[in-house]
Amino acid sequence: MLDDTLKAQLGAYLERVTQPFEIVASLSDSESSREMLDLLQTIQGLRSDKITLKTDGQDARKPSFTLQRAGTSTSLRFAGLPLGHEFTSLVLALLWTGGHPPKVEQDVIEQIQALDGDFDFEVYMSLTCHNCPDVVQALSLMAVLNPRIKTTVIEGGAFQEEVTAREIMAVPIVFLNGEVFGSGRMTVEEIVGKLDVNADAREAAKLNARDPYDVLIIGGGPAGAAAAVYAARKGIRVGVAAERFGGQVNDTMAIENYISVLETDGPKFAAALEAQVRHYDVDIMNLQRAEKLIPASEPGDLVQVEMANGGVLSARSVILSTGARWRNVNVPGEAEYRNKGVAYCPHCDGPLFKGKRVSVIGGGNSGVEAAIDLAGIVQHVTLVEFADALKADAVLVSKLKSLPNVDIHVNAQTTEITGADGKVNGLSYKDRVSGELHHIELEGVFVQIGLVPNTEFLKGTVTLSRFGEIEVDAKGHTNVPGVFAAGDCTTVPYKQIVIAAGAGSTAALSAFDYLIRQPVAAAQVETVAA
Incomplete structure (x- = not known):
């Protein structure tokens, strides 16, 4: 799974492990489980004197694995393969579990260790999300430093039924003890600040x-x-x-x-x-x-x-x-369905709409780039622009118009983002020339209208x-x-x-x-x- 160059780099990092720990995998007979086993065997083989691999885990989420330092009750689990943007998160988790000190201010470390309470975090991420690693790494570190903190990192693409059941339509999103704790990029200081009432x-x-x-x-x-x-x-x-x-x-x-x-x-x-x-x-x-x-x-x-x-x-x-x-479009439904179909980062949240219909509001460079990006992931993209022409660079407009699964509406004033059962189901707009009202049935709206x-x-x-x-x-x-x-x-x-x-x-x-x-x-x- 890892090429020779990546193995060499990972091996060099793992030399910094000073304390023994276990990797306990919960696997099935699926292809993703076989890939996870291959990855974990590679990791264990690079530092077999400090890392023990077990495959008798009984977690309900499969494939998944926990990292646990010998003689402690730390609880850090990865459900799904932490590759892509999250490979760095995996490396850091291995190092921290193995005793390598984190590059975090000492007062933050002490604040984490002093948190009073039992905290069970679940963080959902996607492998293409550049906002997710900060949150994943923060919660991983907290689980390593404080035995009363449990963290499970869940790759949404590997657990689609779970994502659908919890109506997750934007990542990263964090649940604490079963309830939504926060969404979007958060630093460890921000998370700890929310938990520490005297901060x-x-x-x-x-x-x-x-x-x-x-x-x-x-x-x-x-x-x-x-x-x-x-x-x-x-x-x-x-x-x-x-x-x-x-x-x-x-x-x-x-x-x-x-x-x-x-x-x-x-x-x-x-x-x-x-x-x-x-x-x-x-x-x-x-x-x-x-x-x-x-x-x-x-x-x-x-x-x-x-x-x-x-x-x-x-x-x-x-x-x-x-x-x-980011500027809000300020129409009914935007605030109500934020993170329930209304999104602002196509790179982060685009994969969650794979095979679905989405709209992009905004015809500048950001909007057109977002529509091009999404067109390669989703079923169909409808771009809605208030002005009478797209304002993006000509090369981007030409690329957008060449895509078969994209519709473009100019002179279109968004009037409402509609939804049902707690999530987006459409977008309404008015034709600014004819005054005619239109409604588009879709599952996601990406707002890209400037700052x-x-x-x-x-x-x-x-x-x-x-x-x-x-x-x-x-x-x-x-x-x-x-x-x-x-x-x-x-x-x-x-x-x-x-x-x-x-x-x-x-x-x-x-x-x-x-x-x-x-x-x-x-x-x-x-x-x-x-």
């Missing part, structure tokens, strides 16, 4: 105790990361507060237009951004959502940012790089455009002294990664220029004189 208060106290920054960056996408690197290289005190480092880049599958990087994907690019920022002396504060900006009342005073957990950060200057999020800036918390403090974007000049200045902005949350045209990174660099240089032109505080003069 917000502790985190707020940590933020309040931090000394003021010279530059505080709100947002950790390409703009925020570039700003952090440029500011840190000036030798000043820099902090980054972000909901998730990498921002929306994490939800981008293919990146092929970032200069000097021929091809990568969003999660890898986001990880590289964070790694470069951590190379410098930058204080990174993840899982932090800003709720209020308090400008300096007098020249020389500090700008403050209130966070959702109640903490307050202070700085001599602030760079806003909060990015944007909305994450700037609601700034209303009344900085000037926003009619689209909610932060108005900036060529140097990233806002209308508030000491406050700068960069990236997709601003009025800078063309929302592209490379443009956001350049804007972040510009904002950092402008912030530094602002700082060196501020009057020296009397306390600083006295210190120098002494």
